[in-house]
Amino acid sequence: xxxxLGMPSLPVYGTGNLHASESFPKAxxxxxxxxxxxxxxxxxxxxxxxxRIQVISELPDWEHLRDTGSAIKEAVMARLPELLExxxxxxxxxxxxIHWARDAGEANAIVAGLIRETGETEVVKIKSMATQEIGLxxxxxxxxxxxxxxxxxxxxxxxDHDKPSHILVPAIHKNRTEIRDIFLREMPSVDxxxxxxxxxxxxxxxxxxxxxxxxxxxxxxxxNFALADSGTLAVVESxxxxxxxxxxxxxxxxxMGVEKLLPTWQDLEVFMQLLPPSSTGERMNPYTSLWTGxxxxxxxxTVHLVLLDNGRSAALADEMGRSALHCxxxxxxxxxxxxxxxxxxxxxxSTYPGPIGAILSPLMTGIQAEENNSLPYASSLCGACYxxxxxxxxxxxxxxxxxSLDVDSKRGKKKIPTQMDAGMKAASxxxxxxxxxxxxxKGLPLGRLATGPAKKITxxxxxxxxxxxxxxxxxxPPQSFRTWWAKEHRRPKIDxxxxxxxxxxxxx
Amino acid sequence: xxxxxxxLGRIRAALxxxxxxxxxxxxxxxxxxxxxxxxxxxxxxxxxxxKAQVCVVEAAQVSARIAELLASAHxxxxxxxxxxxxxxxxxxxxxxxxxxxxxxSAPLTVAELDGIDxxxxxxxxAVAVTGTIILDGSPNQGRRAISLVPDHHICVVKATDIxxxxxxxxxxxxxxxxxxxxSGPSATSDIELERVEGVHGPRRLxxxxxx
Ligand code: SF4
Numbered sequence: 001x002x003x004x005l006g007m008p009s010l011p012v013y014g015t016g017n018l019h020a021s022e023s024f025p026k027a028x029x030x031x032x033x034x035x036x037x038x039x040x041x042x043x044x045x046x047x048x049x050x051x052r053i054q055v056i057s058e059l060p061d062w063e064h065l066r067d068t069g070s071a072i073k074e075a076v077m078a079r080l081p082e083l084l085e086x087x088x089x090x091x092x093x094x095x096x097x098i099h100w101a102r103d104a105g106e107a108n109a110i111v112a113g114l115i116r117e118t119g120e121t122e123v124v125k126i127k128s129m130a131t132q133e134i135g136l137x138x139x140x141x142x143x144x145x146x147x148x149x150x151x152x153x154x155x156x157x158x159x160d161h162d163k164p165s166h167i168l169v170p171a172i173h174k175n176r177t178e179i180r181d182i183f184l185r186e187m188p189s190v191d192x193x194x195x196x197x198x199x200x201x202x203x204x205x206x207x208x209x210x211x212x213x214x215x216x217x218x219x220x221x222x223x224n225f226a227l228a229d230s231g232t233l234a235v236v237e238s239x240x241x242x243x244x245x246x247x248x249x250x251x252x253x254x255x256m257g258v259e260k261l262l263p264t265w266q267d268l269e270v271f272m273q274l275l276p277p278s279s280t281g282e283r284m285n286p287y288t289s290l291w292t293g294x295x296x297x298x299x300x301x302t303v304h305l306v307l308l309d310n311g312r313s314a315a316l317a318d319e320m321g322r323s324a325l326h327c328x329x330x331x332x333x334x335x336x337x338x339x340x341x342x343x344x345x346x347x348x349x350s351t352y353p354g355p356i357g358a359i360l361s362p363l364m365t366g367i368q369a370e371e372n373n374s375l376p377y378a379s380s381l382c383g384a385c386y387x388x389x390x391x392x393x394x395x396x397x398x399x400x401x402x403x404s405l406d407v408d409s410k411r412g413k414k415k416i417p418t419q420m421d422a423g424m425k426a427a428s429x430x431x432x433x434x435x436x437x438x439x440x441x442k443g444l445p446l447g448r449l450a451t452g453p454a455k456k457i458t459x460x461x462x463x464x465x466x467x468x469x470x471x472x473x474x475x476x477p478p479q480s481f482r483t484w485w486a487k488e489h490r491r492p493k494i495d496x497x498x499x500x501x502x503x504x505x506x507x508x
Numbered sequence: 509x510x511x512x513x514x515x516l517g518r519i520r521a522a523l524x525x526x527x528x529x530x531x532x533x534x535x536x537x538x539x540x541x542x543x544x545x546x547x548x549x550x551x552x553x554x555x556x557x558x559k560a561q562v563c564v565v566e567a568a569q570v571s572a573r574i575a576e577l578l579a580s581a582h583x584x585x586x587x588x589x590x591x592x593x594x595x596x597x598x599x600x601x602x603x604x605x606x607x608x609x610x611x612x613s614a615p616l617t618v619a620e621l622d623g624i625d626x627x628x629x630x631x632x633x634a635v636a637v638t639g640t641i642i643l644d645g646s647p648n649q650g651r652r653a654i655s656l657v658p659d660h661h662i663c664v665v666k667a668t669d670i671x672x673x674x675x676x677x678x679x680x681x682x683x684x685x686x687x688x689x690x691s692g693p694s695a696t697s698d699i700e701l702e703r704v705e706g707v708h709g710p711r712r713l714x715x716x717x718x719x
Contacts, residue, residue, distance in 0.1 A: 010518060010521050010522070011518070011522065012518060040700070043700060044700055044701040045701075047700070047701045047702065048701045060537070061535070061536040061537045064533070064534075064535035064536040064537075065536045067533050067535065068532060068533055068534055068535070068536055071530045071531070071532045071533060072532055074527075074529070074530050075529035075530055075532060077523075077527065078523065078527040078528060078529040078530075079529050080519050080523070081516050081519050081520050081523075084516065084519075085516075094684070099511075100510070100511040100512040100515050101511060102511050102514060102515060106511060150708070151698070152696045152698040152699070152707065153698035156698070169697065169698055169701060171698060171699075172701070175700060176699050176700060179699060198696075198699040198700070198702060198704040199704045199705075199706065201699060202696055202699070202704050202706060202707050203706065205707065206706070206707055206708055209708065210708075213708065214618050214619065214622055214657075215618075227683065230683050230684050231684075232683050232684060238694070238695050238696050238697060238707075239694055239695070239696045239698075239707035239708050239709065240656065240694035240707055240708035240709025240710075241707070241708045243652070243656050243688065243708075243709055244656065244708055244709075246652075247652045247653050247656055248618055248653060248656075248657075258515065258519070265678065265683040266675075266678070268678060268683070269674050269675040269678045270536065272674055272689075273536075273673075273674055276638075280697050280701075280703075282691075282697075282703070283554065283637070283638045283639065283691070284635075284638035284639065284640045284689070284691040285691065286558070286690065286691050286692050286693070286694055286695045286709070287688065287689065287690060287691075287694070287709060288687075288688070288689040289652075289686075289687070289688055289689075290683065290686070290687040290688075290689075291686050291687075292683070292684040292685075292686075295645070295685070295686045296612075297612040297615065297651060298645055298651040298652055298653075298686050299651070299652055299653075299686055307515070309515045309518065309519075313515065313518035313519050313521075313522045314518075314522070316519060316522035316523065317521070317522035319525055319527075322522075322527075
């Protein structure tokens with residue numbers, strides 16, 4: 001596409017907390033050293049897996065719901081401009097105000113401006129991936145505005161000056177004792193005899209936030225769904241902190257990605273059956289709130305919505321990858337992922353960890369973005385995420401697609417052949433002829449000499465070093481399979497040794 | 509160019525391959541086919557599972573049950589549109605006693621609500637399979653704040669308002685009203701993904717199912 005005046009060249013990638021600060025293998029290597037993290041994660045993800053399977057087994061039409069959900073989202077992407085306009089019209093006609101934000105910086109500035117207009121310097125917040133993605137809290141802090149996270153897990157992370165590691169349970173990497181210690185350290189008026197019983201910890205959070213809820217005049221939220229045919233927004237939650245933020249303040253500012261739309265009210269019945277079982281493994285989450293613009297006498301009387309692009313249009317432009325935008329942020333894919341279970345969410349760098357993050361982050365930032373280009377490799381392609389995904393996003397296929405984009409983008413850049421090129425060339429020479437391979441394999445026993453008494457290779461040279469970074473290679477066998485086969489299946493009177501080849505180059 | 513124009517332009521450009529919106533298959537269940545008795549039984553089971561308290565009474569017994577549940581409350585609030593009969597056994601609701609009315613014309617402040625122990629509301633519809641009660645802000649339920657701030661919520665569900673699954677419920681609801689779907693008392697799964705009841709919303713939920 002040609003670039004003309006005033007029109008940026010497409011696609012335009014996202015900014016904010018979508019980029020890792022280091023590559024996945026490096027970060028994962030460090031996180032794997034944290035044994036406590038692995039124990040916490042293993043416990044939590046297995047608890048939720050079992051609950052999810054149990055609840056889903058009660059739904060005879062689960063696969064139908066998934067098919068419907070997947071088709072609805074595909075239709076939303078195909079009709080996105082039209083649905084956005086329809087939503088805008090309905091939301092606005094019911095008293096809401098819409099703002100559009102091209103990227104993280106613009107969204108942050110809009111929210112800060114809206115808060116400043118109210119004259120407030122404190123806001124209460126409902127957990128929201130979109131505001132995490134744009135780094136809203138840090139930005140507001142720089143503007144002299146304090147944003148108080150009110151979701152228990154977000155509160156834990158905020159008090160500990162840590163980063164979220166899971167999209168549903170941001171403090172999943174902490175166990176109850178660690179959480180108790182954070183509360184003791186960071187909550188000024190907490191009972192010093194606080195125990196690590198989860199019910200006691202929840203009560204401490206209630207006491208800590210109660211006054212904030214009752215006095216806050218401005219709240220900031222995300223949204224799980226937006227219905228185009230009515231202009232309705234929905235927040236799905238558990239604790240009641242969402243209800244507090246959506247009901248008591250005078251001003252409500254919601255930040256939402258443009259892809260969150262559903263066409264009609266009827267579609268909500270599908271997604272509200274898909275989301276709770278997939279995310280917390282419950283038949284239904286304790287609280288869901290829906291609001292349509294402003295309702296006189298009930299709830300905030302000033303209602304804003306910031307519609308965020310920030311790389312979503314770039315993801316949409318990738319025909320193969322666009323279905324990553326179907327994601328309803330349930331977190332089922334990370335709960336079943338063998339890689340996530342071991343590395344935890346921090347290793348992915350971006351706000352979006354786990355299998356969905358491994359495709360969404362590079363799609364939103366561009367695969368050329370340094371550090372995010374290792375994310376598509378953070379998978380064994382086992383397919384557990386695809387099976388778990390309530391909207392059937394084919395994550396493994398998109399991972400492979402992004403790997404190929406990554407290879408292509410690197411090929412474009414480099415000039416001199418690398419070790420990998422040389423290796424591939426050699427492999428292609430050897431593997432394209434059975435005779436060459438047979439000949440090479442005869443050298444295998446020689447490799448044993450390099451392994452020492454432990455009969456293990458612990459360090460390979462060059463690019464092959466990556467392979468031995470976290471694993472040993474057993475010594476090569478004393479004979480190749482071909483040699484063994486030939487010996488075992490020697491036909492009488494026929495020499496099993498490779499016959500002389502007519503190909504000249506094979507004869508030495 | 510405005511951000512709106514630019515974002516819509518980017519999205520249109522991203523869709524230059526003109527993807528077709530697929531037909532939406534809707535093979536999922538539209539109703540549970542359960543009768544009233546089965547619905548009541550299932551709803552009771554689910555609510556108990558969520559650690560709500562629940563009882564099933566004849567319509568005429570609702571007021572007695574409410575009076576019983578409020579016996580130890582120092583104060584309570586009700587929306588003005590609540591069925592007067594439900595308050596029959598509470599003598600003091602209109603006086604300066606324990607009971608307060610909340611209405612659009614005379615709303616209580618948040619601080620006042622914070623000082624009130626309990627709230628009694630009706631409900632719009634309940635979903636048996638998921639144990640979900642939906643409030644839609646009708647006069648017998650009031651505005652959202654009154655069923656949120658007091659720590660004890662007593663909610664009356666009429667047996668005829670119970671349906672089996674969510675699609676049946678949403679068909680009965682106007683989506684543009686301020687809606688709250690409630691499935692048990694406030695809870696969190698944020699500590700080691702184990703559910704604990706009682707965070708910011710009402711920690712005690714009493715459901716009275718009225719035949
Ligand atoms: S990709 Fe699917 S499974 Fe993963 S968070 Fe999104 S919707 Fe859930």
